[in-house]
Amino acid sequence: MKKEPYTFPLEEFVSKEDFNKIKKFSHDKETPFLIVDLQKIERSYDELVEHMRFAKIHYALKANPMDEVVLVLKNKGSNFDAATVYELDQLLRLGVEPERISYGNTIKKEKDIAYAYEKGVRLFVTDSESDLKKLARKAPGSRVFFRILTESEGADWPLSRKFGAHPDLIYQLILKTQKLGLEPYGLSFHVGSQQRDIGQWDNAISKCKYLYVAAAEKGIHLKMINLGGGFPAKYQAQAHDLETYAKEIRRFLLEDFGEKLPEIIIEPGRSMVADAGIIVSEVIMISKKARFNQYKWVYLDIGKFGGLIETLDECIKYPIFCDKKGCAEEVILAGPTCDSMDILYEHRKYSFPHTMKEGNRVYIFTTGAYTQSCSCVGFNGFPPLRSYLI
Ligand SMILES: *Cc1c(COP(=O)(O)O)cnc(C)c1O
Numbered sequence: 001m002k003k004e005p006y007t008f009p010l011e012e013f014v015s016k017e018d019f020n021k022i023k024k025f026s027h028d029k030e031t032p033f034l035i036v037d038l039q040k041i042e043r044s045y046d047e048l049v050e051h052m053r054f055a056k057i058h059y060a061l062k063a064n065p066m067d068e069v070v071l072v073l074k075n076k077g078s079n080f081d082a083a084t085v086y087e088l089d090q091l092l093r094l095g096v097e098p099e100r101i102s103y104g105n106t107i108k109k110e111k112d113i114a115y116a117y118e119k120g121v122r123l124f125v126t127d128s129e130s131d132l133k134k135l136a137r138k139a140p141g142s143r144v145f146f147r148i149l150t151e152s153e154g155a156d157w158p159l160s161r162k163f164g165a166h167p168d169l170i171y172q173l174i175l176k177t178q179k180l181g182l183e184p185y186g187l188s189f190h191v192g193s194q195q196r197d198i199g200q201w202d203n204a205i206s207k208c209k210y211l212y213v214a215a216a217e218k219g220i221h222l223k224m225i226n227l228g229g230g231f232p233a234k235y236q237a238q239a240h241d242l243e244t245y246a247k248e249i250r251r252f253l254l255e256d257f258g259e260k261l262p263e264i265i266i267e268p269g270r271s272m273v274a275d276a277g278i279i280v281s282e283v284i285m286i287s288k289k290a291r292f293n294q295y296k297w298v299y300l301d302i303g304k305f306g307g308l309i310e311t312l313d314e315c316i317k318y319p320i321f322c323d324k325k326g327c328a329e330e331v332i333l334a335g336p337t338c339d340s341m342d343i344l345y346e347h348r349k350y351s352f353p354h355t356m357k358e359g360n361r362v363y364i365f366t367t368g369a370y371t372q373s374c375s376c377v378g379f380n381g382f383p384p385l386r387s388y389l390i
Contacts (some may be wrong), residue, residue, distance in 0.1 A: 003327040006353035013234065013319055013365040014278070020113065022278060022363070023323075025390060031361065032281040032302035034372050035389040036064070038072050041368075045076050049266060050232075051246035054263040056255070060229055061087055063269030063369040064277070068389055070094050071271070081267045081337050082121075085112045092119060102226075104188075104267060106147055106163055114138040122151035125226075127165040132173055144177055145226055146170045148211075150204050155192025156237065157315050164189060166286050174215050174222075186224025186262065187211055192351035193270055194316065195230035195369055196239045197235060202252045209256040224254075226265040233274030236317040242271065268371040277368025279307065281384075283360045284336055296331045298352065300362065303335010303342040307371035307385040308364075311344045319365040325357050326353030337380045358371035 010019060024033060048057060058081040059073050065087065070080070074096050082088045083105035085189050091101055092112050098120030103113075106127040113124070117139040124139060127147040135144060148163055152158035165173070170187070178182040187208045191200040227249065232239035253261055285299045302308060310316035318321055320333075330349035335342035352362075375385035 003354075006322075006324075006326050006328040007350060008319075008321045010321060013275075013321075021330070021364075021390075022240055022280075023065065025388075026280045026361075029280075029388075032279060032300075032385065033269030034307065034385055035071070035278045035280065036066065036366060036368055036387055037276045037278075038068060038389055041069060041072055041273055042076065044272050044275065045078065046071060047242060048266075048272070051243050052250075052266060053090075054250060054261060055266045057266045058104070059105070059271035059272055060267045061091070062373060064273040065373050066089065066389075067094060067388065069273060070096070079265075082116075085115050085225045088116055088119065088121065098122070102265070108134065110134045110138055112363055117142065123185070126173065127163065127170070129176070130175060132176065132180065132182070136182055140181050141183070143183045145172055145186040145188050145224060146184075146185060147210075148189045148204065148207050150191050150200065151190030152195070152200075152384050154195055154200055156194035156196065156235070157310060158192045159190050167211055171211060171214055172330060174211070174220060175218060178220070184215070184220055184222060184263075186222050186226060188226030188228060188265075190228035190267075191230045193230055194232060194235070194239070196232065196237065198240065198245055198248045200230075201227065201249045205249075205256055211258075212262075217247045222262065222264060222308070224263040227269065229267045229269045230267075231268050231271035233270050233329050234319075234370060235366050236319055256337075272369075274366045275370035277366070277371065279364040279367040279371065281362050281364060283356060283358050283362065285358055286331075286356070296350070298331045298334060298356070300344070300366070301336050302385070303337055303344060304338050305339070305342060305376040305379040306335060306382055307367070307375035308335070308344060309371050309374045314345055314348050316387060317345070317348060318367060320350055320377050321363045321365065322356050322360060323363070324353040324355050324360060326355035328352075329354040329356075337382065339379075 058079040060081045079100040081104040095097045100125040122142045147164040152160035189204040281300045281302045328351040333344040
């Protein structure tokens, strides 16, 4: 077998200069940790505004709920989508006005609805009769938007099945809303996170159009469409750039709604913060399971429980770089905990230089979203993922 040299497209993820800064910044720090570049988040926000002038941004803060991230986006003028009273409290503590907050979880305790209402939130999602009645009781007069079920096909991290309801059921809910003392305000969907098939927005927007027309025939004029998240970050599997998403989605909207677009909301999470994060990790051990096995196992000091939960089923394929030279060698990558599900990539083989040794560092790119907030509090005693801002 011919041996190829190890290569990695480093500059697709970080400039040489920034990478040197990161190495310098991190060389005396104990791994693993996440480095978050706030300026990159600001740039993501600006880029989104530039390409999607027709949309209002509600940042879905579960992707990266660090106070500093919220504050940067707050100061940029972003709105926010909260899923729980805990996220709501955080936003209020950081001075975000309730008018800038939507309650975007279809699954809510009645007392949590009452709490949000008392704090001034007046925009709620729903997808069931049970929840709609809770809203009627505890958030009278509020604006309600209805989440449509989508299939999430084409998404690397699907959000299907659990959220949303079939358009027929949504239609029935819309008809009931006014009688319950709420305002039927709009529709929403989420096409699945890291959705690489832009056509999925077309399907979902068509369903919205159908419901808009059906509701209007009953004299109910919806005003808003929430296009959810699903916008891309830069992982190993290629996705179109944001500009292409924006252009196509705008075209789908114009085709269905003409020049007089309804109010449009988007709820980006991943695309806002993922590219701004780099995890620095260390190789704990390199070993083989049998003398003649083809693949070595490389164990890192971070795994599924330390913040890389999205490697479940190898859904999200993070770009991982080892700063050594050598021949490319395919390995199996695993995490450090005593749970055998803590394997990162076994089917998809990652290549590293054959010179890679225990104690070497690896840099895991595009890790600003769904990492720190998903790391365990103490599985096997490992602390939650530390993070630094630069
Ligand atoms: C998680 C979530 C988002 C963010 O999705 P991304 O794909 O990360 O952009 C948006 N809206 C809702 C309701 C969510 O639950």
